[in-house]
Amino acid sequence: MSDRILLVEDDGQLGAQIVGTLEEAGYAPTWLRDGDEALRVDPGEFALVILDLMLPGAYGLDVLKRYRESSDVPVLILSAREDTADKVRGLSLGADDYVTKPFWPDELVARVRARLRRPVMQRADVIEAGPLRIDLGAREVRVSDVPVELTRVELDLLAALGKRPGMAMTRAALVEAALDPDRQGGERTLDVHVSRLRKKLGEEGARIETVWGIGYRLRGDG
Amino acid sequence: MKLRSRLGLTLALLVVPFAAGVAYYQVGAQRSAFEQGTAEAVVERMQSGERAVCEEAPAVWPRMGPPRGPRGWRGRGRRSRRPPPDLRVWAYDVGYASANPNAPAFPAGLRDALERGEGVASVAAGGPGRFVAVRMPWDEGPCAIVLVRRPGPPEGGAFGRALVPSLVVSAAAVLLAVLAAGPIVRRIRRLTDAVRRPPGDAAPIDVGGRDEVAELARAFEESRSRIREQIDELERRDETLRSYLTNTTHDVMIPVTVLQGHLSAIERSVESGKPVEVSRVRDALEECHYLASLVHNLNAAARLEVTAGEPRRDPVDLGAVVERVIGRHGPFARQREVELNFAVPEGSTVTLGDMTLVERAVGNLVHNAVRYNRPGGHVAVVLERDGARFHLRVVDDGPGIPAEELVRVAERGFRGDRARSRHPHGLGLGLHIVRDVAERHGFELRFESPGEGGLEVHLSGDLAGEPSGA
Numbered sequence: 264m265s266d267r268i269l270l271v272e273d274d275g276q277l278g279a280q281i282v283g284t285l286e287e288a289g290y291a292p293t294w295l296r297d298g299d300e301a302l303r304v305d306p307g308e309f310a311l312v313i314l315d316l317m318l319p320g321a322y323g324l325d326v327l328k329r330y331r332e333s334s335d336v337p338v339l340i341l342s343a344r345e346d347t348a349d350k351v352r353g354l355s356l357g358a359d360d361y362v363t364k365p366f367w368p369d370e371l372v373a374r375v376r377a378r379l380r381r382p383v384m385q386r387a388d389v390i391e392a393g394p395l396r397i398d399l400g401a402r403e404v405r406v407s408d409v410p411v412e413l414t415r416v417e418l419d420l421l422a423a424l425g426k427r428p429g430m431a432m433t434r435a436a437l438v439e440a441a442l443d444p445d446r447q448g449g450e451r452t453l454d455v456h457v458s459r460l461r462k463k464l465g466e467e468g469a470r471i472e473t474v475w476g477i478g479y480r481l482r483g484d485g
Numbered sequence: 486m487k488l489r490s491r492l493g494l495t496l497a498l499l500v501v502p503f504a505a506g507v508a509y510y511q512v513g514a515q516r517s518a519f520e521q522g523t524a525e526a527v528v529e530r531m532q533s534g535e536r537a538v539c540e541e542a543p544a545v546w547p548r549m550g551p552p553r554g555p556r557g558w559r560g561r562g563r564r565s566r567r568p569p570p571d572l573r574v575w576a577y578d579v580g581y582a583s584a585n586p587n588a589p590a591f592p593a594g595l596r597d598a599l600e601r602g603e604g605v606a607s608v609a610a611g612g613p614g615r616f617v618a619v620r621m622p623w624d625e626g627p628c629a630i631v632l633v634r635r636p637g638p639p640e641g642g643a644f645g646r647a648l649v650p651s652l653v654v655s656a657a658a659v660l661l662a663v664l665a666a667g668p669i670v671r672r673i674r675r676l677t678d679a680v681r682r683p684p685g686d687a688a689p690i691d692v693g694g695r696d697e698v699a700e701l702a703r704a705f706e707e708s709r710s711r712i713r714e715q716i717d718e719l720e721r722r723d724e725t726l727r728s729y730l731t732n733t734t735h736d737v738m739i740p741v742t743v744l745q746g747h748l749s750a751i752e753r754s755v756e757s758g759k760p761v762e763v764s765r766v767r768d769a770l771e772e773c774h775y776l777a778s779l780v781h782n783l784n785a786a787a788r789l790e791v792t793a794g795e796p797r798r799d800p801v802d803l804g805a806v807v808e809r810v811i812g813r814h815g816p817f818a819r820q821r822e823v824e825l826n827f828a829v830p831e832g833s834t835v836t837l838g839d840m841t842l843v844e845r846a847v848g849n850l851v852h853n854a855v856r857y858n859r860p861g862g863h864v865a866v867v868l869e870r871d872g873a874r875f876h877l878r879v880v881d882d883g884p885g886i887p888a889e890e891l892v893r894v895a896e897r898g899f900r901g902d903r904a905r906s907r908h909p910h911g912l913g914l915g916l917h918i919v920r921d922v923a924e925r926h927g928f929e930l931r932f933e934s935p936g937e938g939g940l941e942v943h944l945s946g947d948l949a950g951e952p953s954g955a
Contacts, residue, residue, distance in 0.1 A: 348797075
């Protein structure tokens with residue numbers, strides 16, 4: 264993973280820290296400290312832009328507007344101001360997300376990762392998590408290329424979890440996705456199905472994690 | 486300039502031209518009457534026989550002084566057989582030539598006037614009296630024009646003499662007007678005194694009566710009470726701001742001091758070669774997290790206090806809000822060894838509101854759930870759509886604070902820093918903001934303590950139209 268990331272941030276210490284954090288996370292950051300300088304850059308060369316709104320020279324939103332004229336690169340806004348109007352304007356001008364200062368290094372990396380991962384998730388028809396492979400079209404599940412026989416309910420459950428790997432799903436949502444509430448009962452039945460599914464998947468069964476207070480989640484590779 | 490002087494001067498400036506105009510008209514009217522009277526007398530006399538006499542012997546007419554006739558030369562109604570000695574008459578033909586060798590040359594000014602078609606005209610004679618030229622109703626023969634010299638209305642100073650009486654009357658009027666302005670001026674002075682009273686004076690501005698001055702006094706009084714209201718409002722805001730600054734400083738300085746303490750302890754450990762305690766570093770990080778959250782909350786509280794009523798109504802994607810809040814509190818929860826999970830429906834879950842305030846409210850709920858938990862505890866944030874409503878649930882299994890206590894904390898109006906200091910680390914302020922934000926957005930907020938322990942907070946409200954995305 265060596266996505267190029269453009270960072271536009273005027274503060275020296277914060278900029279250096281973000282650059283360090285991004286490098287540590289495996290990205291290749293380019294750091295600009297000035298809005299006017301940022302206006303001269305081709306945003307198409309980057310996989311993602313992290314843009315501070317309060318910049319010397321051009322205002323951050325002007326930079327965003329200019330980038331949006333030529334590119335769909337994801338833009339993450341950094342904002343220290345508790346100003347809703349600014350955020351709303353940023354989002355309406357085409358920013359993808361914002362992070363309010365102060366933020367944790369992990370928090371920033373998570374937001375960056377989420378942005379870079381998103382498009383891949385959307386076109387997934389085949390979900391792979393380690394040796395586990397779920398083909399939603401063919402309704403077929405394999406572990407290390409060995410087909411696994413699943414009931415319709417179990418397959419629906421796994422498909423529902425697999426559509427958004429790493430995201431927890433509520434029991435209610437899973438019941439709705441996989442069970443016929445009239446005949447097959449509710450959340451108790453769901454737990455039984457999950458337990459059977461885990462057994463059938465063998466070692467990969469542990470990928471189906473119980474999430475406290477919510478339901479279940481399929482652990483991806485991220 | 487004083488009002489009365491101004492009134493006098495203005496009236497005088499208006500009255501002098503008026504008086505002059507009246508005098509000018511008077512002089513003109515006198516002269517016109519003199520000319521018409523003379524002309525009528527001359528024409529009547531000539532028509533009643535004198536024309537024949539004149540045409541018979543124009544060189545000597547009028548042979549013996551002025552001709553006799555039924556009417557005298559002195560104008561209408563007065564008859565005299567003998568012409569007065571100061572009256573002279575000459576006849577001219579249409580070419581302004583006289584057969585009488587003693588006749589004076591026809592005055593050029595009168596000739597011009599007759600040429601213009603006027604039947605009669607007069608001009609000041611070189612000696613006493615005026616020349617009056619009268620055109621006869623015929624225009625042939627040596628007696629087509631008669632020139633008369635007779636004493637007319639006084640010449641020199643006629644205008645001046647006419648002006649004096651109108652000026653005297655006008656001056657008297659001006660004087661009376663200035664005197665009559667006295668009561669008005671006194672009322673205005675009273676009004677001035679009333680307006681000049683110091684702002685603290687409770688007595689209203691009132692000069693009595695029902696005239697324009699009284700109305701002005703009422704307008705002053707209205708504007709004075711408006712200004713007083715604005716001053717009160719500004720003073721109230723100033724007081725709020727001052728207490729906000731004092732409280733903020735106080736609230737912020739505590740975690741900063743704690744943070745400094747942790748950092749210098751860590752520094753001492755490093756300097757003396759001792760291992761740094763992980764708990765110290767975690768406490769320092771926690772203090773940072775709290776500090777940021779506190780400043781955001783103080784900001785939100787100040788905004789809520791200043792902007793009463795309806796919040797902004799921008800589309801707010803609650804799924805994104807939950808993800809951001811989780812992202813923000815994830816590292817904090819890991820430090821505290823609390824498992825923090827969330828579930829949001831696919832696609833966007835959009836409501837209308839103030840993005841910053843909604844995020845702050847959700848953040849405060851999550852912050853409290855993590856902070857008042859124990860290592861190994863859980864926090865779950867679940868967002869669901871149900872028809873046209875969203876439903877957000879923040880659940881924890883910590884020992885926490887009982888729901889009833891939270892309701893009390895949230896409901897107590899927070900004033901100054903009393904609510905904040907009641908609970909450690911701004912619980913009161915955070916919950917108060919949650920409650921205030923929910924109220925303004927029309928969200929429903931519920932606290933529940935489930936039987937198995939922990940706390941459930943429910944926040945629900947209307948979605949903004951149909952959810953987009955799959």
